[in-house]
Amino acid sequence: MKVFLAILALAVASAAAFEEKVFVKDLPKATKMEGRITNGYAAPEGKAPYTVGLGFSGGWWCGGSIIGNTWVLTAEHCIGDAASVIVYFGATWRTNAQYTHTVGNGDFIKHSNADIALIRIPHVDFWHMVNKVELPSYNDRYNDYNEWWAVACGWGGTYDGSPFPDWLQCVDIQIVHNEECNWAYGSVGDNVICTRTVDGKSICGGDSGGPLVTHDGNKLVGVSNFVSTNGCQSGAPAGFQRVTYHLDWIRDHTGISY
Structure with a gap:
């Protein structure tokens, strides 16, 4: 049976059917620079002052x-x-x-x-x-932000196994319904919000704790938590703590x- 390195134990019938989760802080790092960020971008000064x-x-x-x-x-x-x-x-x-x-x-x-x-x-x-950065209002506490676009920023790895970049990186990613996240990991819980990983766009090692901020309204809706042990670019959703919760x-x- 697989061991899940995550904030919650997964109550599932067969653990082998799901991805394993790992804190993005704990992903392995490469010993040398070997590439560029995948579909993210270097943030201009003042892009994410929060x-x-x-x-x-x-x-x-x-x-x-x-x-x-x-x-x-x-x-x-x-x-x-x-x-x-x-x-x-x-x-x-x-x-x-x-x-x-x-x-x-x-x-x-x-x-x-x-x-x-x-x-x-x-x-x-x-x-x-x-x-x-502003938090969501109490009027939005039940907004699941499903399919909203958001930006995540940090100095985490720019590809699986990479060392930390020197320049702040950001990536635009889309929030998904928790059901889509559950397909990958089992029940992630109502306190988690997930983003879809398309073309390798995701958070990675070193991004733990960083922000997920909506394009519309610039509200902090997520705190970076986990990705799949198969890698940041594996295609599995990335997980964040849901700030409204x-x-x-x-x-x-x-x-x-x-």
């Missing part, structure tokens, strides 16, 4: 989203057992940030039952290179709501 890089003390890299002057939203599996994180603000070139802040784990807030987390940061002022949790800890 995107931050997270360099954790354990030596791993993730992404996150600024949702308020003192808050970043990311994935719980990114935080792990790290003692601290360096937050890179306004960086198009990965470690050449407008500025950085180091935050200790006393300012990490992990969700107890889902792969989502908050980092309390020192107050940051907003401008065109460093800015927040966690609006109450976010509000209770940050006071942020719309």
Whole structure:
């Protein structure tokens, strides 16, 4: 029986019928540069000013989203057992940030039952290179965003097994109904939102915790979580935490709501 490296156990009749999931943080990396991003693009400066890089003390890299002057939203599996994180603000070139802040784990807030987390940061002022992304409103909490187009950005691998790129990459991908994701993985749960992988367009290793933002309205609807163990470009959907599912949790800890 296959072991599923994911935030939820899959209750299925035959595990062999489904893809295995793996946190995008934990995908293997190549030892040398061998190619280019598949159908993504290098982000122009200011393209996604809400995107931050997270360099954790354990030596791993993730992404996150600024949702308020003192808050970043990311994935719980990114935080792990790290003692601290360096937050890179306004960086198009990965470690050449407008500025950085180091935050200790006393300012990490992990969700107890889902792969989502908050980092309390020192107050940051907003401008065109460093800015927040809005959450969906409570009026949209039951919107599944099925077939909506969205953009995911990060410094994760540009192809299966690649090292991290230096320049921020973005990819335009389409959200799918959870039923389509279930065909690949089994029941992923209502707290997950998935995107279709067409022509290899997907998140990849190092993109964990990063944003999925709608083209229409520029709302943060997903936090990068997992892809198939068969690879980012395998054709299987990519999985994100569904932000609308966690609006109450976010509000209770940050006071942020719309």
